[in-house]
Amino acid sequence: MSDAKGRGSELPVNVKELLIRKALERRNKKTEPSTQGTGHLNAAADRLRRAIGGISENDCRFDRFPAYQRLKAQMLAVEKLRLTNPFFRVHDGTPGSRTVVDGRSCLNFASYDYLGLNGHPAVRKAAHEAIDRYGTSVSASRQVSGERPVQRDLEQTLAAIHGVDAALAFVSGHATNVTTIGNLFEPQDVVFHDALAHNSILDGIRLSGAHRVPFPHNDWEALDRKLAQLRGSHKRALVVIEGLYSMDGDIPDLPAFVDVKRRHRAFLMVDEAHSLGVLGSRGFGIAEHAGVDPKEVDIWMGTLSKTQAASGGYIAGERVLIDLLRVQASGFFYSVGIAPPMAAAALEALRVMQAEPERVARLQSNGRLFLDLARERGINTGKSRGYSVVPALVGSSIKTVRLANALFERGVVMQPVVHPAVEEGMARLRFFISSLHDEQQVRTAVTWLAEELSRVSA
Ligand SMILES: Cc1ncc(COP(=O)(O)O)c(C=O)c1O
Structure with missing residues (x-):
């Protein structure tokens, strides 16, 4: 040496x-x-x-990243077409059925707060009390900094609602999918997912290194065929579906998926981000809606950012799964525990949801009303079932942005979805329904939508 x-x-x-x-x-x-x-x-x-x-110089500068080049091209096109950017608008106050944007009060159809619990007095109070008692953060992972009763209470409540043994809370819904799929499965495994799966599911599969196999949207027969072809040549198999698809507002045939996964000895994971609080007479999700024993699903996943009016995610299932994730999921083990005010807000939101099932009923009837009125006006709502998400399929991305801006000018906010989030030609305006909307607000939104749609097609 x-x-x-x-x-x-x-x-x-x-x-x-x-x-x-x-x-x-x-x-x-x-x-x-x-x-x-x-x-x-x-x-x-x-x-x-x-x-x-x-x-190459291209590989040493952020402004040469292809994604940045695409963003620049898009921004240039928006400028040339004199379009206002309808994204990243700044809202003030606590959004409910209305929200304040640029100092103007608008009808709000752009929130995942389907049960209107964000800002509910009991939810606010629970979050405040948790801050007073525990502070705003637990500062480290639960293994390092210990647990707080509110985190455990939240997990027990989630497990009880899902009708399974146990649950585990994570700091983000997206991270929940990435770390659960990514750390449980391995390159010898195969993961089948709906073609419209959320990005967090795809990122999780990428992290796992497992063979990724998409199947056509909601098509359990196609899944059955793919499993028959591929199951035998892999160690474990996972099927991932969602309880309600937020792009289209439709739902899977859960009993059929359970039957398929059982016959092929695969695990079934259901992402309830948009279905907890929305489906079933008590809002307990797709198992309640479909009359399926929740234990037939191996991995229940959900977010706390939608009907739970907080932020975070969770997995619910058999005790062994939860014990395994506590040590195996890097997004749990190496990440900070869920913040007390977030755990407390989500827990209280779940309590309100159970105490006031009329919220769920009102959401469902508002969704139905929006869908029926839109169909009456000849609006293409695709496959939406009208629970909490109703898209108006427009086609071109530019037309969709123009429509979103025109509706904003009239005083309604909703979410435009354009290329590359969807294929060009499939751009749409998405309306998220809330239990807080009243009938007149739903009627106004649909009337304005129909008027603006006929204006752009004229
Ligand atoms: C189906 C689905 N899963 C997971 C997530 C991620 O949840 P979060 O935004 O709470 O991180 C989302 C977000 O919208 C989603 O739609």
Whole structure:
């Protein structure tokens, strides 16, 4: 090693190169015979210097990332077409059936707060009390900084609502899917997912390294065929579906999916982000809606950001699954525990949901009314079942942005969905319904939508 030290002075002093040289040294030590001496180190450093010289400027600057180039092109197009950007608008106050944007009170059809519990006095109070008692953060993972009763109470309530043994709360709904799928499954496994699966499901599958197999939207027969083809050549199989699809407002045939997964000895995971609080007479989700025993589903997943008026996510299922995730899911084990005010808000929202099932009934009847009125006016609502999400399919992205802006001018906010979030030609305006809307608000929104739609098609 003294020889290597001596030769070290001939090698580059640049810190980055030095670090890489050390790494190469370590690697070469593992792979090359010790009799080789240190000439190979200098050769490796020469190769490295040549390689660095050949690195393109495009690969060293954020403004050369293709995604940034696409964003710039889109912004230019919006400017050229004199379109106002309908995204990232700033809201003031607590949004309910109305929201204040740019100082104007607008009808609000752009919130996932389907049960109108964000800002509910009891939910606010619970969050305040949790801050007073525990502070705003638990500052570290639950293994390190310990647990808080409110986190455990939330998990027990979620497990009881889902009719399973246990639940585990995470700090984000997106992270819940990524870490659960990503850390439970492995490259020898196969994961089947609905073609309209949320990005967090796809990111989780990518992290797992498992073979990813999409199947056509809600098509359990196609899934059955794909499982028959591929199940045998993989170790474990997972099927991931959602309780209610937020792009289209439709729902899967849960009993059929349960039957398929059972026949092929696969796990079934259901993401209830948009169906808890929305489906079933008590809002207990798609199992209640479909009359399926919740234990037939292996992994229940949900977010706390929608009907639970907080932020975070959870997994509910058999005790073994939850014990496994407590140590296996990096997004739980290496991430901070859910913040007390968020856990308390979600817990209280679940209590209100159970104490006031009329909220769920009102949401469902508002959704039905929106859908019926839209259909009467000849609006293309696709496959929506009208529970909490009703899309108006427009087609072109530019038309969709123009419509969103025109409706905003009239005083209603909703969510435009344009390319690349959907294929070009499939752009739409999405209306999220709330139990807080009254009949007149629903009628006004549909009337304005129909009027603006006929204006852009004229
Ligand atoms: C189906 C689905 N799963 C997961 C998530 C992620 O949840 P969160 O936004 O709470 O992180 C979303 C978000 O909208 C979703 O729609």
